Amino acid sequence: MEQTGISAAVYAFCFVYGACIFSFLNVVIYRLPRHLPFWKGRSKCTTCGHVLGAADMIPVFGWLLLRGRCRYCGARFSGRYAAVELLGGVLGCLVCQKYGLTLDALTAFAFLAVLTAAAFVDWDTMEIPNGFVLAAALTGCVSLIVGMEPAWPSRLAGVFCVSVPMLILACLIAGAFGGGDIKLAAACGLMLGWRLELLAVFLAILGGGGYGIYLLLTGKAKRDSHFAFGPFLSLGMGAALLWGEPVLAWYLSLLR
């Protein structure tokens, strides 16, 4: 049982690391759609403009300690900041569980971070900036270079197997998918390969469809209103990366 202590410390490290990276991701999610540079300038309270100190920016715990309020003016910070940091910590642990402390883990974590940022920006603005598409494609290239599965023919097929049908649907039905969704799906195919890409889009349609039905049933949306599909796409892609292989193996075993 000597391993337990070590792995607990490793998980703690991965949690803190993930939460810190996603704390920066919060800044990107907030600033990018507002065309503010996210690489410079201290974080400020959006209500009183006071520059936030290091103690205010401790991921998750800073928010809990101050009970989600600005130390200086008492304005409420959205719980979403802390939730995104928590998600980063959990994803850090999940990636470590799957890949160990390897380059593969770092690459997978970068991919999940890009997906998270794309999901929240799309949720806020109904748009997926091209930068996220490029970043997702870049993590796909890096994963190939560091020798992660799958091999390149599967990845090449992954680029087109979902994006092309989406493009055709978007041409046939106006507003079926946004251009950003299609580009993001293509970029993710480079990371996942065609099998996980198909699973991912199946999960995304399941999630997005369920959410659409929920909106219709609760009267929060009309039949012709649109909602961002990017969050569901990102969720599907992330889930496929983390758990896709065992799910596919289970599914294929049913067919035998």
Ligand SMILES: [Zn+2]
């Ligand atoms: Zn304030």
